[in-house]
Amino acid sequence: xxxxxxxxxxxxxxxxxxxxxxxxxxxxxxxxxxxxxxxxxxxxxxxxxxxxxxxxxxxxxxxxxxxxxxxxxxxxxxxxxxxxxxxxxxxxxxxxxxxxxxxxxxxxxxxxxxxxxxxxxxxxxxxxxxxxxxxxxxxxxxxxxxxxxxxxxxxxxxxxxxxxxxxxxxxxxxxxxxxxxxxxxxxxxxxxxxxxxxxxxxxxxxxxxxxxxxxxxxxxxxxxxxxxxxxxxxxxxxxxxxxxxxxxxxxxxxxxxxxxxxxxxxxxxxxxxxxxxxxxxx
Numbered sequence: 001x002x003x004x005x006x007x008x009x010x011x012x013x014x015x016x017x018x019x020x021x022x023x024x025x026x027x028x029x030x031x032x033x034x035x036x037x038x039x040x041x042x043x044x045x046x047x048x049x050x051x052x053x054x055x056x057x058x059x060x061x062x063x064x065x066x067x068x069x070x071x072x073x074x075x076x077x078x079x080x081x082x083x084x085x086x087x088x089x090x091x092x093x094x095x096x097x098x099x100x101x102x103x104x105x106x107x108x109x110x111x112x113x114x115x116x117x118x119x120x121x122x123x124x125x126x127x128x129x130x131x132x133x134x135x136x137x138x139x140x141x142x143x144x145x146x147x148x149x150x151x152x153x154x155x156x157x158x159x160x161x162x163x164x165x166x167x168x169x170x171x172x173x174x175x176x177x178x179x180x181x182x183x184x185x186x187x188x189x190x191x192x193x194x195x196x197x198x199x200x201x202x203x204x205x206x207x208x209x210x211x212x213x214x215x216x217x218x219x220x221x222x223x224x225x226x227x228x229x230x231x232x233x234x235x236x237x238x239x240x241x242x243x244x245x246x247x248x249x250x251x252x253x254x255x256x257x258x259x260x261x262x263x264x265x266x267x268x269x270x271x272x273x274x275x276x277x278x279x280x281x282x
Contacts, residue, residue, distance in 0.1 A: 074226075075278050076220060078278075079276050080210060080213025080275045081208075081273070081274050082205045082208025082209030082212055085269065086201045086268065090164060090166045090193070092192060093171070095161065096158065096161055097111050098157070098158045098185050099156065102153075110157075111159050117181040119132060121177040121180065122177065125174050126167060126170060127174065131166070133161060135160050141154075142155065191267065202271045202273065205238070205273040209236070209274060229280045229281055231279055234276070234277050238271065238272065238273045238274075
């Protein structure tokens with residue numbers, strides 16, 4: 001190595017030592033612990049967090065109180081029940097025709113003819129077409145069992161409809177004219193409330209249930225010397241029953257046509273509401 005190269009190498013080593021010392025002495029972002037403040041006005045500078053080794057001490061006023069408040073909430077859980085009644089304002093009848101014939105096509109044709117007559121007779125009583133809906137239609141074979149085995153007896157066709165009657169004075173008349181027209185099948189008669197009427201009395205039942213729960217809360221508060229301050233939650237359930245009055249199978253149409261008009265007596269239906277309320281008190 002010549003002299004100039006030796007001078008260059010020594011100079012480079014000296015510069016490296018000087019730069020290393022400068023970096024060790026000057027540390028950007030370091031904070032003197034003696035000058036660190038953790039009082040109420042203390043704020044971490046941008047980019048410097050707890051990971052830098054500084055753990056702030058917060059005053060009790062700075063701790064969120066939400067969880068403490070929730071833990072200290074005092075509650076009373078109560079149930080209330082209310083009901084409201086109204087006279088049924090509509091009825092639903094299930095009726096139809098069952099025909100058995102040697103040939104399926106004959107049973108289908110006869111059944112269709114009778115059902116057409118029945119529907120026309122019902123509509124003549126003021127029942128709208130939209131209030132008559134088919135609920136079932138079945139075609140199946142009928143067999144007799146003999147010593148020689150199974151023997152086809154014919155085919156049975158059953159056609160059932162559901163009729164909604166909104167004028168209760170017409171219920172007996174609808175049953176009678178259906179029988180006269182050929183109906184030989186009938187299910188039960190359900191007395192019901194229309195959707196509008198059910199909603200109306202359900203709201204009345206709600207009010208009664210809420211008043212029942214509140215009355216209980218007032219008694220508890222007065223007796224125990226506490227003050228009701230609010231409501232934490234409310235849950236509810238409601239029940240709207242329908243009442244079945246008649247359930248029988250109609251005989252042949254000739255028998256139905258020869259008897260006295262069918263008396264139908266409806267009754268009151270009740271909507272019941274139950275509420276569960278969690279009250280806050282202090």
